[in-house]
Amino acid sequence: MATQTTELEFFFDKYPDIPRELVVKEDILSRGINFTNTALKAQGDFQRKAYFLFTFDVDAPADVKSKAGIIPQEIRIESGPFGLRPTVLQCRQSSNSIYRVDLVDSRLKLLCGDLPLAGVDFVPKHDYYESRLKDGTPVETVAPAIYWGQTVDVTAFRTCQYWGEKEECKFCDINENYREWGSLRKQLGAIVPVEKVAEAVELSSKDPNTRRYLITGGAIKDPKKEVEFYLNYIKVTEEHLSRDFPCRLNTQAFAKTDCEKFYEAGVDYYHPNLEVWDPKLFSVICPGKNKFIGRDEWIKRAIEASRVFGIGNVSPNFVAGVEMANCNGFEIGFKNPKDAVQSTLEGIEFFMINEVTPKFDNWAVEPLSYFGKNRSKAPPLEYFIELYAGYYDLKRKYGLPWPRGLGEAGPGKCMVPATAFMDIGN
Ligand code: SF4
DSSP states (O other), X not given: OOGGGHHHHHHHHHOTTSOHHHHHHHHHHHHOBEEOHHXXXXXXXXXXXXXXXXXXXXXXXXXXXXXXXXXXXXXXXXXXXXXXXXXXXXXXXXXXXXXXXXXXXXXXXXXXXXXXXXXXXXXXXXXXXXXXXXXXXXXXXXXXXXTTTTEEEEEEEOSOXXXXXXXXXXXXXXXXXXXXXXXXXXXXXXXXXXXXXXXXXXXXXXXXXXXXEEEEXXXXXXXXXXXXXXXXXXXXXXXXXXXXXXXXXXXXXXXXXXXXXXXXXXXXXXXXXXXXXXXXXXXXXXXHHHHHTOHHHHHHHHHHHHHHHOTTSBOOEEEETGGXXXXXXXXXXXXXXXXXXXXXXXXXXHHHHTTOOOXXXXXXXXXXXXXXXXXXXXXXXXXXXXXXXXXHHHHHHTTOOOOTTSXXXXXXXXXXXXXXXXXXXX
């Protein structure tokens, strides 16, 4: 095939045991996709991107907003010259990407350069999107869907109290996302009312396609207030639920006694996200987390949490690739992908020895984050392949399950949108 796909084919040959879907998905996540206006206008009723937590786009918000409409939350690609099995992807708009979604002969296609690479479906609106809260608010305003409709995603606190370069995580654009896209839900404000969350999650739980809900949001500096804040959402929501509907909690690392409160309130899966393993990089990339909790304490709490929630139910997230960030004013990231992979796998192994099952998101270099403003670049594709292959080996070595609460693993089955680490096998 032509030069645009040469790199993909090179890695297909180099890693014959790695599913092609993983290679293609991770490359697309890193580079983003240019959604043409023709494609956006041609589609009718699909689920628009929620912009509830971060932007995840490669382009700046002003450029994304100038498109003919809001891009889909997710797409599913399939078939094409490489015979790809259905693969779900989070959408990240990038005008300069080699990947484009356009209409070809009246059908949506993913193109690499000018070569059609796969057929495309925009994620449809889910059944529960028909519902409205008692006050008339569309349910998806409070509780949009991710994971192709399986996870009901609530950002309860839409900003973070770690403000500015000395506290915000350097890869994160939560506060900029709220400034730029907050108007999509301006009636909610930065703190989404608890009763609305409970009502929306209960309505969404009636949809046969939904499997779980997720409560997340920014950090609150006062630890007591942070626990009370998020615990209240869980308690009120669980009281409203009329069926067993598992709960994921994605917050800072809480002390064991607080984890017990969350477990008793109804949390099934917990994500105290460490983001990056290397101690020096953690302290500089996550200065707020480092200052207010500290790396050693964070790791200790994540391990203790697995004693509360159980093996496979505690999955701290790593921002895959951020350990290779390098830019003006920040020149301490790994330069060599092998060194970066080795460092992160050291952390993965440490957690796995302690019965914690970490997870990943592919690092989206968001333009209004610190790293985006300073023009840091995404790591090469080989980094992701090596990292995820290494994770899979360690997972088997320690006999651990895939992180629970993320759905099925394996090519053609995985619905995790922002990383391909579970598109590898089962
Ligand atoms: S703690 Fe860090 S990653 Fe989380 S919302 Fe705040 S700045 Fe972003």
